[in-house]
Amino acid sequence: MAQHNELGKLGEQIALNFLVKNGYSIIEKNWYFQKAEIDIIAKKEDVLVCVEVKTRSTNEFGDPQDFIDSKKIKLLVKAMNYYVESKDLDVDVRFDVIAIIHNKYKTRLEHFEDAFLYFD
Secondary structure, X not given: OOHHHHHHHHHHHHHHHHHHHOOOEEEEEXXXXXXXXXXXXXXXXXXXXXXXXXXXOOOOOOOHHHHOOHHHHHHHHHHHHHHHHXXXXXXXXXXXXXXXXXXXXOEEEEEEOOHHHHOO
16 A cells, blocks of 8 residues: 555544544445545534545645645535435534644644635
């Protein structure tokens, strides 16, 4: 497995641990719909949360969350719409980003709730 793929998997595990520690129930991991992959679908109280995890070893070229573009956002929204409709759920949906910088010196995690409100 390529080193960046291993870092991505580690980041997803760090994010899962963070979410569980903070009262989220994990519903799905790496859920696919067409060309979209939702890293984590979780639930907290009555809110279904789509979590995009971005992991980098450094922020030299930008923070992890800077690598989410409008195309990715549209894919995630479409996938979550399908997920909710296919399961006939009546829930509020929120889109979060967990940005992680992980290397041998540190692990830094930032959790952005309702993250797509800040993206164009």
